[in-house]
Amino acid sequence: MPALTTYRTHVQANWVDYNGHLRDAFYLLIFSYATDALMEVLGMETRNRDGTGHSLFTLECHINYLHEVKLDAAVEVRTHLIGHDRKRLHVFHSLHVAGADEVLAGSEQMLLNVDLTGPRSAVFAEHVTQKLAEIVDTQKDLERPQWLGRVIGLPGK
Amino acid sequence: MPALTTYRTHVQANWVDYNGHLRDAFYLLIFSYATDALMEVLGMETRNRDGTGHSLFTLECHINYLHEVKLDAAVEVRTHLIGHDRKRLHVFHSLHVAGADEVLAGSEQMLLNVDLTGPRSAVFAEHVTQKLAEIVDTQKDLERPQWLGRVIGLPGK
Numbered sequence: 443m444p445a446l447t448t449y450r451t452h453v454q455a456n457w458v459d460y461n462g463h464l465r466d467a468f469y470l471l472i473f474s475y476a477t478d479a480l481m482e483v484l485g486m487e488t489r490n491r492d493g494t495g496h497s498l499f500t501l502e503c504h505i506n507y508l509h510e511v512k513l514d515a516a517v518e519v520r521t522h523l524i525g526h527d528r529k530r531l532h533v534f535h536s537l538h539v540a541g542a543d544e545v546l547a548g549s550e551q552m553l554l555n556v557d558l559t560g561p562r563s564a565v566f567a568e569h570v571t572q573k574l575a576e577i578v579d580t581q582k583d584l585e586r587p588q589w590l591g592r593v594i595g596l597p598g599k
Numbered sequence: 600m601p602a603l604t605t606y607r608t609h610v611q612a613n614w615v616d617y618n619g620h621l622r623d624a625f626y627l628l629i630f631s632y633a634t635d636a637l638m639e640v641l642g643m644e645t646r647n648r649d650g651t652g653h654s655l656f657t658l659e660c661h662i663n664y665l666h667e668v669k670l671d672a673a674v675e676v677r678t679h680l681i682g683h684d685r686k687r688l689h690v691f692h693s694l695h696v697a698g699a700d701e702v703l704a705g706s707e708q709m710l711l712n713v714d715l716t717g718p719r720s721a722v723f724a725e726h727v728t729q730k731l732a733e734i735v736d737t738q739k740d741l742e743r744p745q746w747l748g749r750v751i752g753l754p755g756k
Contacts, residue, residue, distance in 0.1 A: 461654075461715065465628075465631055466627065466657040467624055467625070467627040467628035467630070468624070470623065470624040471622075471624035471625075471628075473624070474622055474623050474624040497618075499664070500623040500662075500664055501663075501664055502661075502662065502663050502664065502751050503623065503661070503662045503664075504659075504660070504661045504751055505659065505660045505661075506658075506659050507656070507659065507660075510718075525756065526753070527753055527756075530753055530754075532751070532752070532753050551751070552751050552753075558618065561667075591751070592659065592750070593748050594659050594661055594707050594709050594747075594748070595709075595748070596682055596683070596684055596689050596709070597684070
């Protein structure tokens with residue numbers, strides 16, 4: 443498969459500003475729902491139906507806003523697993539008009555596997571580790587997103 | 600003044616996940632409202648009541664999630680102007696329990712001044728440039744936030 447399409451939605455009225463443009467925080471809400479969907483793909487049920495009591499917490503997040511997105515636009519999120527260790531997952535979500543390649547916004551994120559009974563960080567369950575390896579393998583030929591490793595700064599400073 | 604307190608709120612029921620914790624995107628919504636408030640401080644009325652037709656768009660944003668925040672928590676955002684040029688503003692928003700110093704989350708952001716009639720990037724209006732200089736001067740002794748210039752990556756990779 444190319445990138446993994448994790449979430450599809452229409453831009454909702456309460457997500458746009460008075461100009462009818464998607465507000466910065468709601469790009470991240472769409473990516474957040476994509477992370478929830480990724481957990482399902484990984485066999486991590488978001489309400490602990492898999493019995494591990496594990497969930498993914500966002501440790502750190504970077505967003506590049508490339509294009510405005512308007513009310514009612516049909517959009518989708520594609521997710522690229524960049525890497526992982528025993529407890530952390532490094533992902534890149536990109537937002538697109540449904541079916542289009544152009545990237546409207548990109549978000550690099552570091553997610554932590556957390557045992558909610560602590561809450562404390564925890565090693566991924568075996569079935570999740572297997573699924574991670576499977577997806578990384580299917581994505582091994584995907585081009586590395588150009589928005590990874592960004593540092594914010596004024597031009598020329 | 601120390602940092603500029605730009606926004607105060609209680610964590611609302613529709614901002615938390617099923618565990619009662621503030622969802623990642625809603626930390627950014629709180630910071631987004633703080634940016635709206637900063638525009639007012641700068642004399643940029645968010646509905647163009649100042650007649651310039653200018654608004655601040657978020658170009659790029661980085662968030663570090665340091666502590667969980669629970670439903671109903673009274674929180675506030677403090678804003679540090681890191682730098683600016685003729686069209687861009689580099690800011691750091693920090694989230695705190697109201698009145699407390701501990702940083703719950705921090706967000707470095709690059710904002711662009713936009714003429715909404717394009718929309719196209721525009722030089723800050725003179726009254727905004729003056730206000731920016733004023734705030735930068737009052738904040739010149741503030742310690743540089745440790746979360747600036749962050750790059751996301753797996754430990755040891």
